[in-house]
Amino acid sequence: MSAYATTRHHSPSAFSASASTTLYRRLTWEGTVPLEIRVDPNELPANSDRGLECYYMQAPRVSYLPLLVPEIRRFLMDVVFDEAASKMLKEEDWWFESESRTLIKWHWPIGLIYDNHIISSSIKPSAQGSTSYLNMQVTPLKLILHLASPPTDKLLLSPSAEACKQAFMGQLKEADFLRWGNTKRMTSLRKAEQDGIWEGVKEHNFDDYWRVAAKVTPTIAPARPNSPPPPPSGSMHTRPPSADPQVAPDRDGAYNVRSVPVRLYLPDGPVLQDLVPPMLEDGSPHTLGHYLSTHIPLLFPPSSSSDSDLAFALIHGVLAPSEAEMAWLGACMPGADGWINVCVGIAQ
Amino acid sequence: MFRTVRVTRRPGPVIIDHTVSDEYSELLEPLGEDEAVLSIPSTTSSVDYVCQQYVVFSATFQVPAFYFSIHNSSGEPLPLSEILQTSLLRPSTIYEGNATAFSLSTPTSTFPLISQGEHPTFGMPCWYFHPCETASAVWEIVSEVREDDWTDAQVFARWVEVWFMVLGSVVDLHD
Secondary structure (H helix, E strand, O other), X not given: OHHHHHHHOXXXXXXXXXXXXXXXXXXXXXXEEEEEEEEOHHHOOOOOOHHHOEEEEEEEOOOOHHHHHHHHHHHHHHHHOOHHHHHHOOHHHOEEEEOOOOEOOOOOOHHHHHHHHHHHHXXXXXXXXXXXXXXXXXXXXXXXXXXXXXXXXXOOOOOOHHXXXXXXXXXXXXXHHHHHOOOHHHHOOOHHHHHHHHHXXXXXXXXXXXXXXXXXXXXXXXXXXXXXXXXXXXXXXXXOHHHOOOOOOOOOEHHHOOOOOXXXXXXXXXXXXXXXXXXXXXXXXXXXXXXXXXXOOOOOOOOOOOOOOOEEEEEOOEEOOOOOEHHHHHHHOOOOOOOEEEEEEEOO | OEEEEEXXXXXXXXXXXXXXXXXXXXXXXXXXXXXXXXXXXXXHOOOEEXXXXXXXXXXXXXXXXXXXXXXXXXOOEOOHHHHOOEOOEOHHHHHOOEEOOOEEEOOOOOOOOEEEEEOOOOOOEEEEEOHHHHHHHHHHHHHHHOOOOXXXXXHHHHHHHHHHHHHHOOXXXXX
């Protein structure tokens, strides 16, 4: 796997991260989900071309719906709406629902919207028989686009790119605070860097984003004398410890944070958030399995050593193994907003 | 912990809000300039709103946080520009800040003073006072009044009282 990383990405150490770290960050960044966006047929303006009101797209998981709206609008203007109707439309009034009429939160990352939909579907009786997530085909998330009268009592106001940026920066700063107990890393970024990190998300540019994000995200150092190696340790041994540029070892290390920024999503349920220390009191790394069996022991029984057969945990759409270490996830697989979103679905 | 109270539009001069029509406008006009001041006609001086208030625990900052929403008589949530004109917020809170459609921030702080966000438990949209500076502000006062023989329980009870006091300096907590 490290060979893959080094051949494909010519300068893995550009952001002083190891090749394997960069690989997982890039895989996370490049993740996409299929969307089917259909204008509510009752809201199509007069003279619209009704045969074409559906738009399919492959959207980055780390992006946001308000950032896709210009592309959707362009499509609708070009082929669906007539000129008079399109002049009347205001993007600030647009809002989305799922097929089952669940409101879509525009300030959530698209990957989280998708995974949250999957776990919500996991508790509904499915028409297709026994479809577990494991053998399910990746199907587009069907979204209904409404063009007017957003339910302002249920959605945040003003779904503009600017409001989205502020929500995004707020999440990044919260993640920063959770990790280090202050937001000094975020606040010491220059204005241009703070804007740059958002531009990276907006333009879906990995290098632009990580150039800045690397300054606030913890690192996985190749040699850490006091803590055990992270899961993909096989690839670490190819780099001698002396290659590590850090003099004061590990002040920014993933295993030295106060808490990993993690939120736990349950089907149609509340969002759980708690402090998630990278190491347990007995000195062993805090694993995903331990985290899940502590917070939702009925779904992830503490006694069983293997993965639960009652429920599954998705991180960026990936079935996450119970031995994954929380610190490693926080450094290698955070969303663009710095958070690890764990979506738990029910196995059928 | 939550309650529902009535708030009103603040009596006396109000700001003509240039931000209502422009969602991206940067500044609330400062009070005091002639064209920015008018008296509320008496018919509108008793507009009643329903304010829902919550004290919730911020899992990120590990302190209580104050969440609220304000609705008019037909159940619509007020935009921030109108919230700033209600009796909920003390006037000194508002004039220091820069308001957009979605936040009120002060030039020096990391986080906006008031932002919109999901209620941590119920998920519905709310406004909240950002809890990032709460701990340091409250501990600064608690450490001044604290006596040596206080138990932890006494310290934390005092802590919560001081938290409400600090909150009360920006929000009118009377019914």
